[in-house]
Amino acid sequence: MSCPSKHVEAKEDAALPATGREFWRSLDELSQTPQFQEALHREYPRGASEWMDDVSRRNFLKLMSASLALAGVYGCARPEEYIVPYVVPPEDQIPGKPLFYATAFPMGGYGLGVLAEQHMGRPTKIEGNPDHPASLGATDAHAQASILSLYDPEHPETPKEAGEIRTWTRFFEVLRKELDAKQQTGGAGLRILTETVTSPTLISQIQALLKQFPEARWHHYEPACFDGARAGAVQAFGRPVNTIYRFDLAERILSLDSDFLLLGPASVRYNRDYANQRRVRTGGTGILPVVSSPQEQKHGQDARATMSRTYAAQSAPTITGTMADHRLTMAADEVEPFARAVLAQVNGQSVLDHPHASFIQAMVADLLEHKGRSLVVAGEYTSPAVHAIAHALNGALGAVGETVVYTEPVEVHPDAQLDSLKSLVNDMNGGSVDMLLVLGGNPIFAAPADLKFREAYEKVRLRIQQSLYYDETSFHTHWHVPESHYLETWSDIRAFDGTMTIMQPLIQPLHQSRSQHELLAFMLGFPDVSAREIIREAWRSRAPQGDFEAFWMRALEKGVVEGSAAPVVSVTLQPNAVAPAAQNDLSPAGAAVSGYEVIFRPDPAVWDGRFANNGWLHELPRPLTKLTWDNVAIFSPGTARELELENENVVELAYAGATVEAPVWIMPGQPEKSVTVLLGGGRTVVGAVGKGVGFNAYLIRPSSAMWHGRGLGVKKLEGRHYPLACTQPHQMLEGRDHLRVHTLEEFKHIAGPPEEDPLVPEPAHGKTVHLSFYPDRPEPDEWLIGTHQWGMAIDQNVCTGCSACVIACQAENNIPVVGKDQVIKGREMHWLRIDTYYRGEAGAPEGPYFQPMLCQHCEKAPCEVVCPVEATSHSIEGINEMTYNRCIGTRYCSNNCPYKVRRFNFLQYADIKTPTLQLVHNPDVTVRQRGVMEKCTYCIQRINSTRREIKILRGDAVDAPAEVQDDVKLLVDRLMDRLQTACQQACPTEAIVFGDIVYEYANGHNMTVTQLKTEPHNYGVLTELNTNPRTTYLARLANPNPALGGLNDTSADDASVEDTSAEKPTAHDAARE
């Protein structure tokens, strides 16, 4: 039997050695508790496979009669179906084929260029726009999930006055009268509050309004704004600038509490750039090149022997920290002294009194050695001083103009948003605000607690809010008017580098919503102007000279306005840029104030609370904690032991005069004596999805400590238990060697030339064949000739765990949301999960290392042989097929799957009733019923569609002249390149590579996936079972500084680390009981 992956397997045996069982996923696993053992050996956690709900006799009869009735339905009832064609068909629309429109996903005021997929007029999927600088074809989890928000049945449908339904006409009457009155006084008392705004048209509209009402004021507030970066730039350069990092050029990176791979408007782009410097490839030769000279290969990865090296100093755990080669964990207020020490060392001063002196010395030597190729990133939420120090460091390291670029600011008001909000609150309290217009945002929920925004807000005579949802602020507002979703209306927006995108809608507003542009146009005295006209007219003046229509069409088609990036500025460091700290420079602060440190961070999924009604995001296992549905307070194992806390305990957090109850989550990598509190939970005025999820951390977030502060009081509430839905202990693999982590140096020793001609399938006879429990495929070899053989390679070296792939898969494959109680039972439905593994001691382990785990499409699949009804079978192209309509739900297959990647619909999870939610479904994929098994299909719908296109192309040219044949070959190459699985397409780092492992391009090259499978660090998971998986992994590599030794995480307090490692983390074993 010729199986292309045999080589992969053979290669792998000779390649990197197995690293054995040193990795662990949860603290329970590390200490091998009985609970863990049970979870490991069960297919699903206890309770998942049992019917735990009460069964009353009545319910039982109801179910039985329903199933009897349904059993009789087939064959008798013939529900009539209709075909409803257009009256006048739209141009370019081919029914059954999707169309893609370029637009941008707005997040925190910045745009991420996307291509929105549309089926017969309804948007169904978001993909990245390859032409957009922030996307380069990839997306993040939020952009992927935004499609669900569009169809949220709980969007407000009409304007409301004090909760009562009103018409827009009525609202406009009231507004007109108010504005006419305001005209007399020049707009005195009129205030506008927006979130971060980069939209050129919105800016010009608001500025026009301010001209019309000179006394009016415009305020900004975004809960997760970048005030620190703004103030830091002013401190360093005397003016605000926008900082752009060139991770694609950086060879040495120091992150000062930054999570540039997850946060901020450029995170998707930074992922790509960063990954390009982390990839190690032998380019199919098996030998790493001595120097990194990129070999010209049209369809392949260039050979690369170098990796960038990352140092991360972090407080709250970050995914940047997990990617780093050296990580220092410290309290948030120790970051600034640390940064000062680094600067001092760069400037040649002694830092010997700093606790991390040796680390700093070795690191700075390394950074200086790579002058002009190193860069320092200051954290998104660190103090202005850290940003100023980072600017000074980048100057000293020669990074400015090389790896760091400064441009004009992209945001309109480069002044601090917190100050802007404070002055608004002051004025409201002072009675000088008569009418407040809140454009987007939810300040009553998200404003700092000490400002008492609600009390001040209620003093305003007329309060108007336009937003996507009816929220906490709307509840205290006179007039709430619905805002259109970004896929419903026209707008424009700028990206992290200032590049502008004209956003176009894909669908008419589903409800009576309008865009902010339309509301402002009305206020400016232009009623009944559509958003399209507003944007078009605005761009008429901005467009370059010449044919406007051509410009307009090109901008819409590309999704970017060419040449609109913010201009680069040259700045000089102010002499007093890095003012010395008040006192006690180099020693960790914090001794002065008693109590714990609190660190606030937005939740990676629901963010600042804005996605609180999005089930996909709620159910997304967060990259680091693997928690779904709730926000938590994160404690380090040491602190938890000190406080006698266990997972799922409840603590009372007291800070800045307020208290809140929060569930406890213990996580390795969290600094000692610091508690990370995630924002975004605890919404009260929200739809059914977000109700009762998490706790409101804004209640203890004062304006004086927006991101961190000392003096947190923690009190354990005895006897309280708050169940959390964590997927980390679900779907555990019986551990042998799933994950391989090596250093670059080790890899260089192991890498060797591949076997001769390894990609041509060879017959099994005469070769060593691994004995397998599972039978060979039935079809004879000759049938494989000319077929595709699909395979996947996942590069764990660049996977940052960002989880965009998980939501992309969910959107593409109609994967349902199951809810918190079902997740606790282990019934989550994600086809793709990202396993996280730690190595080392519980207190300060390495990792987590990420391993995307999905159906491995074993050539000898254990699941197939046990299915009694042949609902799962093997395709000739090597795909492990799942035929839903055959499945009778025995679940034998998932019992027999060693990778635990099969998911079972225990209940009717797919929503087949709510009308708007039907629209989000991908029409190319079956919506599954209760009682059916499902799993990753390698996006078979995309494969089938591409295969058909290729077959049509080839078939038409079958007897055509040779030159036509050559053209067809090139066209087929392009189609093959364009075929991507949903996870692959979303992946910002191109870690997931899918393709035909036997395909040859017209130029004789193989696809990237095939080349990756010949890399020396390619291996399969659980190959000792001889399942021959088609999905293989590239080992994770690290590039540690030889002067610093291993990869170990170093905690701020070395003594406490030793202390931690001395005993096993028994503190929270009992939590699982």
Add this chain to the structure above:
Amino acid sequence: MAQIFHPSINTLAKASIFGAIFIVGFAGWFIWEFSRSPYVTQVNVPREQPVQFSHEHHVAGLGIDCRYCHTTVEKSGFAGMPATKTCMTCHSQIWTNAELLEPVRASWRTGEPIRWTRVHDVADFVHFPHDIHVNRGVSCVSCHGQVNEMPLMWKTESLQMEWCLDCHRNPAPHLREKWSKDPATGEQRFDRDVAFNMNWHPSVDQTERGQVLMKKYNINTYQLTNCSICHY
């Protein structure tokens, strides 16, 4: 103790055991036949439509090509249904007052689309793409029958899985040649329309020709019977 059963019961018992085979057999036969009967499959049952559109008149009578109305059949999985505008291209000029066409005119006036009753309805978990079939030279007739002889639309095939598989296991009889040798010049000629020819008749050597075409097109019947070809 007296016997409970009379000796004649033995005969009855034997007879009923023997009879049960027939009863089970009959039940099996009945289910087999019933599930394939026109009552279930709706084969040969004309469907009522909002407009009594006659394919016979338009195709056979007027010679309109299938693709005039079903425009996307060659490029998409969905064959396409004519928009009201397509009907009105002619019927704004001819038969402008016909009673029969009132629903079409009403649709044009009001913008309300016409709701056609689906005649060929495969289950929702089956994906049938038209494009690959017609591009491979599988004619409309193979699945839809001689539509040019149907005054109202009906099914001629059951569209059940065994029927699909018959062809996926052996497509040779249904493949029409798109490339053929011009008898006059000897050149290879491409006939895009062959799948839409209603009056095409298989030649005597169709089986052999079909086999040749299968080779040429790389039609892999192993692949065609993979579940994921239609179910996903």
